[in-house]
Amino acid sequence: MSDTQWPRWEVFKQDTPNKPHQAVGSVHAADPLHALLTARNVFVRRPQAVSLWVAPASAIFSVTQEELAEGPKPSPESTGVAGAYLLFRKTSHKRSMTFVDYVGQLEAPSPQAALEQALRQFTDAEALAWWVIPASSVVRSEESPETVESWFAPAKEKTYKQQSYYGVVGTHTSKLRGRGGADES
Amino acid sequence: MSPKAQAALIAKLTALADDELILSHRDSEWTGHGPILEEDIALANIAQDELGHASTWLSLRQALDGTDPDRLAFFRDAEEFRCAQLLELPKGDWAFTMLRQYLFDRYELHWLSAATASTYPPVAEAAAKILREERFHLQHTQAWVERLGQGTEESNRRLQAALEGQWGYAQQLFVPLPGEEILVGEGIVPELRRLKEDWLENVTRHLQASGLKLPLPPGYQPHSREHHTEHLWSLLAEMQSVARWDAEARIW
Numbered sequence: 001m002s003d004t005q006w007p008r009w010e011v012f013k014q015d016t017p018n019k020p021h022q023a024v025g026s027v028h029a030a031d032p033l034h035a036l037l038t039a040r041n042v043f044v045r046r047p048q049a050v051s052l053w054v055a056p057a058s059a060i061f062s063v064t065q066e067e068l069a070e071g072p073k074p075s076p077e078s079t080g081v082a083g084a085y086l087l088f089r090k091t092s093h094k095r096s097m098t099f100v101d102y103v104g105q106l107e108a109p110s111p112q113a114a115l116e117q118a119l120r121q122f123t124d125a126e127a128l129a130w131w132v133i134p135a136s137s138v139v140r141s142e143e144s145p146e147t148v149e150s151w152f153a154p155a156k157e158k159t160y161k162q163q164s165y166y167g168v169v170g171t172h173t174s175k176l177r178g179r180g181g182a183d184e185s
Numbered sequence: 186m187s188p189k190a191q192a193a194l195i196a197k198l199t200a201l202a203d204d205e206l207i208l209s210h211r212d213s214e215w216t217g218h219g220p221i222l223e224e225d226i227a228l229a230n231i232a233q234d235e236l237g238h239a240s241t242w243l244s245l246r247q248a249l250d251g252t253d254p255d256r257l258a259f260f261r262d263a264e265e266f267r268c269a270q271l272l273e274l275p276k277g278d279w280a281f282t283m284l285r286q287y288l289f290d291r292y293e294l295h296w297l298s299a300a301t302a303s304t305y306p307p308v309a310e311a312a313a314k315i316l317r318e319e320r321f322h323l324q325h326t327q328a329w330v331e332r333l334g335q336g337t338e339e340s341n342r343r344l345q346a347a348l349e350g351q352w353g354y355a356q357q358l359f360v361p362l363p364g365e366e367i368l369v370g371e372g373i374v375p376e377l378r379r380l381k382e383d384w385l386e387n388v389t390r391h392l393q394a395s396g397l398k399l400p401l402p403p404g405y406q407p408h409s410r411e412h413h414t415e416h417l418w419s420l421l422a423e424m425q426s427v428a429r430w431d432a433e434a435r436i437w
Contacts, residue, residue, distance in 0.1 A: 006221070027223045030332065037325050041227035150320035154234075 009035040010060060010131075011043055012053040012088075012102065021053055023088065023099040023131070029054075032139040040141070040151050049152045052141040059137035061111035064129045068119075072112060083107070084135035085114035091125040100131050186305075190371055193364035194305070195249055196267065197374055199257070200362055200410055202242035203268035206258055207417070208289060209235035210424050214276050227325065231286065234318045241311050248307065259428035263417045267362070267410040271354035273417045280333050280343035281350070287326035288355045288388060293319050295383050299375030308373060327391065334395030345397055353404035359384070360408055 006028040012021035024043050029035035035054040044052065067073050085108055088100035103122045108114035111132040118130065141151060186194070212232035219225025243254035272289065276282050297319060300312035333340040359381040361369075368374045389399050 028221060029223065033328055034332070037328055038223040038227060040321065041230050041325070042223055045230050146320070150317045150324075154318050 006030050008057040009039070009054040010057055011035075011039040012055070013043055013049050014051040014053075015048050017050055021051065021102040023101075026057060027054070036139055036141060044152060044155050045158075048156050050148060051143070052151070053138050055133045055138045059133055061115070061132040062129065063115060063132075065127065068130075081134070082109040085111060086133045086135055086138055087114065087118045087122065088131040088133070089118075089122060089125070089127045090129040091127060093128065100129060105135060186371075187367075189364070190367050190373070191249060193362070193367045194373060195246055196362050197365060197368060198242045198246040198249075200267040200269075202239045202246070202254075202257075203266050204272055204289070204358075205235045205239035205242065207266070207268040207272040207420065208286070209233070209239060210420060211272065211274075211276050212282070212286070215282065220279055228282075231322055231325070234322065238315050238318075241315065245307050245311060255428070259425045260432070263413055263421055264411070266413065266417060266421075268413075268417070269354070269357045269410065270407045270412075270414050271351060271357060273414045273420060274351070274354065275416055277347065277350075278343055280340065281347040283326055283329040283333065284344060284347040285351055286322070287330050288351060289358070290319055290323040290326050291388050292355075292358045292380070292384055294323055295380040295387075296375060296377075299380060302372075303374065304372035330391065331395045334392070334397050341396055344395075348392065348397055348399075349401060349404075352401045353406045356403060357407040357410075360410075362410060 007030075008026050009029055010026050011024050013024045014021045027035055027038045027042055029038045032054065035056075036052060039052050039054050043049075063073055085106050087103050087106060089103045090100045103118070106114050106117050106121070108117055111134075114132050115130055118132070119127075141147060209232045212228050212235065215228045216225065216232070219228055239258070240254055243252075243257055246252060246257075247254060271285060274281075274285070294316070297312045297316040301309050301316065303309040303312065330344065333344045335341070359377045361377050365374065365377075369376045392399055
């Protein structure tokens with residue numbers, strides 16, 4: 001069966017300037033700009049954000065702790081070139097919404113080499129999984145104040161409304177019990 | 186503000202709100218029917234943004250004459266609406282919806298940018314706030330126009346058909362309301378005639394670069410916001426049905 005879906009892109013969201021970009025989920029999109037626009041709509045409507053990155057899922061070399069223990073894993077051919085790589089790491093199973101956090105960028109001859117370097121360099125926490133992504137595959141939202149204002153600022157002012165918020169619009173029948181459905185005002 | 190200017194401003198705020206409200210409803214009709222999940226969510230977001238903008242303009246009107254925004258949205262009849270006919274047209278296919286949103290977003294961007302210099306502070310502030318979201322809307326719809334225009338033979342044909350169907354209607358966005366010149370004279374709202382030149386140049390350039398054929402014969406151009414297409418009646422029948430079902434509803 002042929003796959004008619006557009007390619008999948010992983011989305012990385014940065015909540016504040018001091019926090020790392022974190023993988024928050026994925027979108028299907030036809031091209032890099034479309035992926036970025038779609039990611040903004042799907043993942044930044046409400047929560048706070050200052051920056052978004054997207055990367056094609058096919059460009060990601062991902063390795064789990066268990067796979068590492070079994071020995072070297074071949075990386076996708078398309079990404080096996082020398083250059084800059086972005087390293088992402090998962091350090092906890094506790095959080096359900098985010099998968100891996102950005103830890104840094106390295107120059108390496110291949111994704112495997114980048115991973116080996118990362119294992120030596122980023123030792124401050126135990127890694128449950130790694131993602132290695134060529135820097136050239138990562139598409140980033142613009143950093144201009146105008147883009148930040150337009151893409152991220154409006155969401156910041158809109159808060160989630162819990163269900164209970166809407167209770168004040170009317171009055172649930174249970175509240176009127178014993179008062180014969182009397183007017184609440 | 187003179188009573189004449191105030192009356193003109195109330196009419197203008199109503200027209201601004203009605204454009205947003207009716208477009209929002211048309212966009213919301215895609216919810217659950219978008220071509221892919223991501224775009225379904227995106228258009229639902231845009232619909233909610235436009236609804237928020239309608240609410241902003243109506244609250245500015247409320248400050249002037251005390252009218253309740255919900256009453257205006259859900260209990261006015263079609264003859265009392267002041268939306269442009271472009272926004273009433275049925276949602277059509279994806280190309281039709283994206284093109285309408287694009288033509289309107291581009292008009293809004295010009296109008297709002299100019300309105301941030303309004304001498305009436307509430308208008309200037311609202312314009313600045315709405316402008317932020319519209320910048321992003323425009324990026325989104327602009328990207329779609331490019332992709333449909335330059336995509337396949339079918340997507341180009343559909344977009345061209347949408348353009349030919351909407352071009353005359355879009356011109357109505359630049360027809361001033363009766364009495365609007367008073368507001369322009371006092372610097373409260375920008376002059377539409379000037380904005381139209383920028384809009385026309387901008388959309389023509391972008392549409393041509395996206396593989397569409399322009400200029401077009403203008404065709405039918407609505408000239409008064411007091412007149413509507415038949416589509417507004419059926420739209421309102423649906424949009425207002427819940428509120429009118431039990432107007433005094435206090436219990437859910």
